[in-house]
Each structure stands twice: as structure tokens, then as C-alpha cells.
Amino acid sequence: MDDRLRIYGGAVAVLAVLSFPAWRALGSTASGTRPELPLPDSAACVEDAAYMTAHHMDLLADWREAVVRGAETTHTSPEGITRAMSLTGTCLGCHDDHEAFCTQCHDYAGVAPRCWDCHVGGEGGG
Amino acid sequence: MGATRRGFLKGAGLATVGAGLGLPILDPARLAALPDGVRESGPLSRLAIVVDVDRCRLDGVRQACIEACERAHNVPHLPDPAQEVRWIWSETFGAALPDQVHAHTPAERREAPVLVLCNHCEEPPCVQVCPTGATWKREADGIVMMDMHRCVGCRYCMAACPYGARSFNWRDPQAFVPTRMDGSPYSDYPMRTRGVVEKCTFCAERLREGLQPACVEAANSVPGGQGALIFGDPTDPSSEVSRVLRERHTVTRRPGFGTGPNVYYVAPAGAGAAADRGGPS
Numbered sequence: 001m002d003d004r005l006r007i008y009g010g011a012v013a014v015l016a017v018l019s020f021p022a023w024r025a026l027g028s029t030a031s032g033t034r035p036e037l038p039l040p041d042s043a044a045c046v047e048d049a050a051y052m053t054a055h056h057m058d059l060l061a062d063w064r065e066a067v068v069r070g071a072e073t074t075h076t077s078p079e080g081i082t083r084a085m086s087l088t089g090t091c092l093g094c095h096d097d098h099e100a101f102c103t104q105c106h107d108y109a110g111v112a113p114r115c116w117d118c119h120v121g122g123e124g125g126g
Numbered sequence: 127m128g129a130t131r132r133g134f135l136k137g138a139g140l141a142t143v144g145a146g147l148g149l150p151i152l153d154p155a156r157l158a159a160l161p162d163g164v165r166e167s168g169p170l171s172r173l174a175i176v177v178d179v180d181r182c183r184l185d186g187v188r189q190a191c192i193e194a195c196e197r198a199h200n201v202p203h204l205p206d207p208a209q210e211v212r213w214i215w216s217e218t219f220g221a222a223l224p225d226q227v228h229a230h231t232p233a234e235r236r237e238a239p240v241l242v243l244c245n246h247c248e249e250p251p252c253v254q255v256c257p258t259g260a261t262w263k264r265e266a267d268g269i270v271m272m273d274m275h276r277c278v279g280c281r282y283c284m285a286a287c288p289y290g291a292r293s294f295n296w297r298d299p300q301a302f303v304p305t306r307m308d309g310s311p312y313s314d315y316p317m318r319t320r321g322v323v324e325k326c327t328f329c330a331e332r333l334r335e336g337l338q339p340a341c342v343e344a345a346n347s348v349p350g351g352q353g354a355l356i357f358g359d360p361t362d363p364s365s366e367v368s369r370v371l372r373e374r375h376t377v378t379r380r381p382g383f384g385t386g387p388n389v390y391y392v393a394p395a396g397a398g399a400a401a402d403r404g405g406p407s
């Protein structure tokens with residue numbers, strides 16, 4: 001009879017410890033706020049905002065392949081605006097606050113893209 | 127059962143011999159078609175530089191070319207020569223083109239400085255050894271390109287290149303990139319990181335905008351440097367490069383290697399030879 005109490009008590013304790021990350025996340029709200037991104041007031045982006053939020057890294061990878069390895073160097077947005085495929089030229093031309101727009105969200109998402117190891121220029125460039 | 131095993135082994139042996147006899151690598155037709163610096167069907171278009179050695183003699187001309195290149199591509203100046211990064215630099219005629227000199231070549235000719243850079247070979251050994259496809263020969267114009275994003279820094283290409291045209295970034299180069307007075311780099315060309323190989327790309331990024339390579343533009347803008355470097359398409363008979371290749375005696379670096387360089391040299395006239403060179407100059 002004593003053993004039964006010990007076994008069930010122990011099992012509950014182990015489950016509680018293992019599920020700690022889940023119920024801790026449920027209990028907290030402060031760390032779950034999404035970063036507020038400063039948006040430029042200039043013309044529309046190269047693709048719509050929802051697509052860019054989710055897939056800007058894919059778009060940039062495609063641009064990289066197109067410019068470095070292919071012959072294509074310009075991108076036409078859904079609004080018909082043609083721009084150069086350039087991270088530092090086109091993207092950072094509008095999103096000029098790199099720290100607030102890029103780094104803040106990358107820190108939040110826990111990703112460390114290496115683009116800026118080389119693409120350091122504020123204008124033109126790759 | 128013994129007979130079956132024996133029969134199987136005999137059959138396997140015969141099959142191996144049969145396959146060996148048919149090995150495609152021994153096919154004489156295929157052997158004859160192996161690259162020899164010349165392809166059966168000529169390329170659509172090529173880009174080449176002709177270096178006129180006599181017009182490169184002035185230090186100021188060569189320096190202008192080198193500096194223009196380094197500023198255009200943010201090439202670092204590393205203090206340790208073993209870690210040097212170079213895209214275009216000076217060699218002596220004898221060192222750059224050892225097939226063109228012999229024991230009795232006058233020192234003036236042997237020691238003449240020449241500009242050397244990536245040869246953008248027809249059969250680039252660097253491309254053949256690259257395990258990641260980070261370097262490749264562009265079909266449209268024959269430029270041997272570099273993709274820094276794919277380079278893993280194995281340096282096979284450096285071992286394969288017989289011209290020493292490739293440099294490895296042994297350390298983070300960014301602190302050693304020459305800058306303007308205000309600390310900003312001369313160019314917005316992307317920097318490199320430690321662990322990648324870099325080299326001349328015939329200024330692919332400038333060609334895209336309709337400009338000439340930075341070294342060619344610089345040579346033509348320096349007094350006495352006009353025509354020191356001539357850039358163009360040798361497959362286009364009306365190009366300046368074609369005219370020079372037709373009218374002057376030009377050589378390439380280490381032709382015996384079969385790499386088919388696209389950088390040509392108008393040999394220096396040497397002491398007293400300018401008079402009997404004849405022809406247009």
C-alpha cells in the first residue's frame with residue numbers, strides 16, 4: 001500500500017518536471033509579444049507584406065542565385081514596380097533601420113542569418 | 127552443385143573482361159575528342175584581355191590598374207605576404223611567361239614588369255576540382271565566376287590553378303580593406319569573410335552595367351597607359367581585341383598546360399628591338 005503511493009506520486013512528479021516548458025509558457029504572457037517593426041512610408045514592397053514576413057528569406061535566396069549564378073538582375077512587384085535584386089540596395093533602401101527592422105525580429109525568432117557578414121554597404125552592392 | 131558454382135565464376139570472369147574491352151574511356155574516337163584548348167564547335171562569345179607589356183612598363187600605369195581593381199572590389203591589404211589577397215598584380219615577364227624566355231634573353235626583356243590576373247581559361251582546372259560548384263565557367267561569355275556563398279574554403283582550386291590567380295582569406299579581411307578618409311569603403315561591392323577563396327571576375331558586376339573592367343578603364347585614363355589593357359570579344363572579328371590578336375605577336379601564359387587562357391600578352395620589344403618590330407604599333 002505504501003509502495004502504490006510512492007509510485008503514483010513519483011510518476012506525477014516526473015511528468016510535472018518533464019512538462020515544465022509547456023506549462024511555463026502557458027503561464028507567461030510577457031515574453032510572447034511579437035516585435036513591433038518600423039515600416040517605411042514609401043512605395044509598396046517587392047511582394048505583399050504577408051508573403052515577405054513569411055518568405056523573405058526564400059525570396060532573397062532566389063535573388064542571390066539569380067544575380068550571382070543567373071542572368072536576371074531585376075524583380076517586378078505585383079504593382080508593376082521593377083527594382084534591382086539587391087539586399088543592400090533595394091531592401092535596405094526603404095528598410096533603412098537595420099537594427100530595428102532586421103535584427104530585432106531575427107533575435108526574436110532565434111535566427112542568425114549571415115548576410116551582413118559581407119553585405120555591409122548601405123547602398124548599391126549585392 | 128560444384129559445376130554450377132564453377133560455371134558462375136567463369137561467366138562472371140568473362141563478363142568482366144567483356145566490360146573492360148568495351149570501356150568507353152579507351153574508345154579512340156573519344157580520346158581524340160579530349161580537350162586541347164580548342165573546342166570542335168567554337169564558343170558563341172568570349173571575353174578576353176590583351177596586355178601590352180611595353181605599355182605596362184610605367185609603374186604609374188600598373189599601379190593605377192591595381193588600385194582601381196582593389197578599390198572596386200574592396201580587396202584587403204594584409205601585412206603578411208603569405209596571406210596576401212590579389213586579383214591583379216605585377217610579375218616579371220620571365221616569371222609570368224617562362225616559355226617566352228631562355229638563357230640568353232636580355233635582362234631588360236626578362237625583367238619587364240607585366241600585369242597578371244585570372245586567365246578565365248577555356249578549360250579551367252579550378253572549375254574541374256571545385257567540389258561545391260562555387261566556381262564555374264559562364265557559358266555566355268566564358269568568365270570563370272566565383273560564388274562566395276557556396277565556397278567552403280577547401281582551396282582545391284588554388285592548388286589546381288597554375289597561375290596563382292586565386293587567394294584565400296586566412297583571416298577576416300574587412301579590417302584590412304582600404305577606406306576613404308571618413309572610414310567608408312571605396313565600393314559597395316560585397317565584402318568577404320574568413321575562409322573563402324577570391325579572384326578576378328573580369329568585373330562581372332561592371333559588365334552588367336555596360337562598363338569596362340576597372341583595370342582597363344584605369345589604364346586608359348592614365349597618361350601613357352592608353353591601350354595597355356584591351357578588353358573585348360576575340361570571337362568578334364570587328365573587336366579591338368581581335369584586331370590586336372591579328373596584327374601583333376601575342377602569347378599566353380604556360381600554353382603547354384592546355385588551359386587555354388583568355389588573357390593575352392603582346393611581348394615586350396626589348397632593348398633596341400622597337401625599331402625592327404615593324405607593322406602598326
